[in-house]
Amino acid sequence: MGFVPNTEEDKKEMLKAIGVSSFEELISDIPAEIRLKEELNLPEPLSEYEVLKELQDISEKNLDLNHAICFLGGGAYDHFIPSAVFTIISRSEFYTAYTPYQAEVSQGTLQSIYEYQTMICRLTGMDAANASMYDGGSALAEAVLLSIGYTERKEVVVAGPVNPNYLKVVKTYTHPRKAQIKLTKFDAGVCDIEDLKQKVTDNTACVIVQQPNFFGNIEDVFEIERITHLHGALFIVAIDPISLGLLVPPGEYGADIVVGEGQPLGIPLSFGGPYLGIFAVKEFLIRKMPGRLSGITIDRNGERGFTLTLQTREQHIRREKATSNICTNQGLMMLAATVYMALMGKQGLKEVATLCLQKSHYLAEKISQIDGFKLKYKQPFFKEFVVETPLPVSLIKDKLQAKKILPGIDISKFAGYGDGLLIAVTEKRTKKEMDIFVDELKNLAG
Amino acid sequence: MQFPENLRYTKEHEWVRVENDSIGVVGITDYAQSELGDIVYVELPQIGKQVKQLEPFGTIEAVKAVSDLFSPLSGEVIEVNEKLKDSPDLINKDPYGEGWIIKIKISDLSELDNLLSAEDYKKLIGK
Numbered sequence: 001m002g003f004v005p006n007t008e009e010d011k012k013e014m015l016k017a018i019g020v021s022s023f024e025e026l027i028s029d030i031p032a033e034i035r036l037k038e039e040l041n042l043p044e045p046l047s048e049y050e051v052l053k054e055l056q057d058i059s060e061k062n063l064d065l066n067h068a069i070c071f072l073g074g075g076a077y078d079h080f081i082p083s084a085v086f087t088i089i090s091r092s093e094f095y096t097a098y099t100p101y102q103a104e105v106s107q108g109t110l111q112s113i114y115e116y117q118t119m120i121c122r123l124t125g126m127d128a129a130n131a132s133m134y135d136g137g138s139a140l141a142e143a144v145l146l147s148i149g150y151t152e153r154k155e156v157v158v159a160g161p162v163n164p165n166y167l168k169v170v171k172t173y174t175h176p177r178k179a180q181i182k183l184t185k186f187d188a189g190v191c192d193i194e195d196l197k198q199k200v201t202d203n204t205a206c207v208i209v210q211q212p213n214f215f216g217n218i219e220d221v222f223e224i225e226r227i228t229h230l231h232g233a234l235f236i237v238a239i240d241p242i243s244l245g246l247l248v249p250p251g252e253y254g255a256d257i258v259v260g261e262g263q264p265l266g267i268p269l270s271f272g273g274p275y276l277g278i279f280a281v282k283e284f285l286i287r288k289m290p291g292r293l294s295g296i297t298i299d300r301n302g303e304r305g306f307t308l309t310l311q312t313r314e315q316h317i318r319r320e321k322a323t324s325n326i327c328t329n330q331g332l333m334m335l336a337a338t339v340y341m342a343l344m345g346k347q348g349l350k351e352v353a354t355l356c357l358q359k360s361h362y363l364a365e366k367i368s369q370i371d372g373f374k375l376k377y378k379q380p381f382f383k384e385f386v387v388e389t390p391l392p393v394s395l396i397k398d399k400l401q402a403k404k405i406l407p408g409i410d411i412s413k414f415a416g417y418g419d420g421l422l423i424a425v426t427e428k429r430t431k432k433e434m435d436i437f438v439d440e441l442k443n444l445a446g
Numbered sequence: 447m448q449f450p451e452n453l454r455y456t457k458e459h460e461w462v463r464v465e466n467d468s469i470g471v472v473g474i475t476d477y478a479q480s481e482l483g484d485i486v487y488v489e490l491p492q493i494g495k496q497v498k499q500l501e502p503f504g505t506i507e508a509v510k511a512v513s514d515l516f517s518p519l520s521g522e523v524i525e526v527n528e529k530l531k532d533s534p535d536l537i538n539k540d541p542y543g544e545g546w547i548i549k550i551k552i553s554d555l556s557e558l559d560n561l562l563s564a565e566d567y568k569k570l571i572g573k
Binding site: 287312 | 489
């Protein structure tokens with residue numbers, strides 16, 4: 001933000017334009033008893049260097065990931081981001097967080113959106129993807145709204161452990177539509193299929209599954225799909241895009257809507273945002289899909305061009321009858337994901353996913369050999385797993401954080417999800433880092 | 447621009463043709479299709495859906511706008527024009543014939559009295 005000076009002359013000019021004689025007169029409507037009587041008690045001004053030094057000192061109180069070993073996950077992951085991502089997205093032609101308004105003037109931006117949509121379709125096996133949404137949680141909530149609108153039903157069934165933060169967003173978004181959200185049991189760390197059969201009925205608008213689920217476990221998506229479609233409900237799959245380097249794309253097992261958090265695709269953790277909401281559908285839902293959509297066309301000279309398309313779905317034309325009130329996208333984050341996917345390619349993504357899989361299994365094995373520690377669930381998992389600990393998880397977190405190790409998420413803070421430590425391992429974690437973590441846990445247990 | 451005498455019209459620019467005193471064939475008028483321009487998509491109701499007079503039963507989408515379709519009469523949808531899924535432009539080409547949209551089993555013939563004659567409809571649109 002630029003520096004805007006406020007000189008005595010400026011003040012006089014503004015007061016004159018407003019038609020008052022003093023600043024006191026301007027604020028005379030504010031009751032005297034709630035006004036500050038004396039001057040603000042501020043320290044003396046500092047030089048530029050002194051200010052920088054002070055801010056630097058404050059910022060160093062943060063434990064950042066250049067100086068800590070991170071096993072945090074639960075929807076946001078410490079994956080490697082190639083330098084080219086930031087170099088490309090910070091080019092001035094691209095550098096805006098916003099969706100294009102005078103859209104067709106920004107051909108380069110529209111093309112990048114088109115490329116992003118194409119890549120998301122290939123990654124997920126779906127027919128059409130939008131230009132992105134705010135984050136994984138809001139994308140899931142929009143998918144639920146779409147399902148309620150499409151099926152004219154009110155019940156939403158959550159199959160297995162889905163990210164509790166996403167479910168909070170779903171509840172907020174669907175509250176005015178009076179949606180009834182039913183959760184299945186997941187005692188074994190995955191959806192209880194028998195319980196799901198009881199809960200899905202002909203009043204079910206959609207079934208939501210997260211693959212891998214919130215605990216990192218792999219769900220039986222084939223069986224969940226069968227039960228969902230038996231009752232004419234829509235099948236929503238929330239994905240981790242990195243996992244699709246190895247797992248079957250949801251489009252191939254009958255997903256009607258795929259959503260996900262795009263942060264693992266080249267977007268920094270940065271205190272929780274801005275992130276990227278992935279949203280893709282099968283063709284029969286394309287006119288119900290929220291958000292912007294870039295399409296390819298030819299201009300009157302026969303040259304290739306890009307344009308926002310199917311805009312009649314959108315709120316600015318369809319008004320109160322639109323599926324969604326979203327007419328925007330997460331422009332810069334979407335571009336970062338596009339650059340990341342282009343750099344990685346099919347093979348690179350597969351390698352990243354394979355490393356996550358192998359390393360997380362190495363660490364799980366090592367931790368379960370420590371006395372008192374064991375894996376909570378006996379399920380196949382991708383890059384995250386839950387561990388039962390002999391000491392309170394909060395104590396482990398405090399002790400290890402002091403040694404600059406972030407051991408994971410205490411799942412007891414989410415009501416209904418049980419106890420345990422949720423540990424995520426990305427391709428960035430080295431054997432040495434994992435062994436340090438294991439040694440520290442041993443010390444605590446001993 | 448044609449407005450056949452044997453049809454009844456709504457203020458929302460739909461027409462209905464009554465067959466055998468029981469079936470209503472529904473479409474949009476020549477005027478409506480020409481105002482909308484190139485029609486690219488029609489969202490059709492499910493067969494068996496109950497519709498009420500002058501309530502929406504579907505939507506019609508042109509390049510720059512999308513509008514609701516209002517049912518001229520109450521009843522049950524017994525047939526939809528499947529050809530519109532691939533050729534929505536039939537509505538532009540032949541709004542009273544090949545471009546029909548749905549057929550309904552009429553539940554109350556007296557509702558016809560609430561609709562406009564060809565003459566009244568022409569007055570409404572200033573033709």
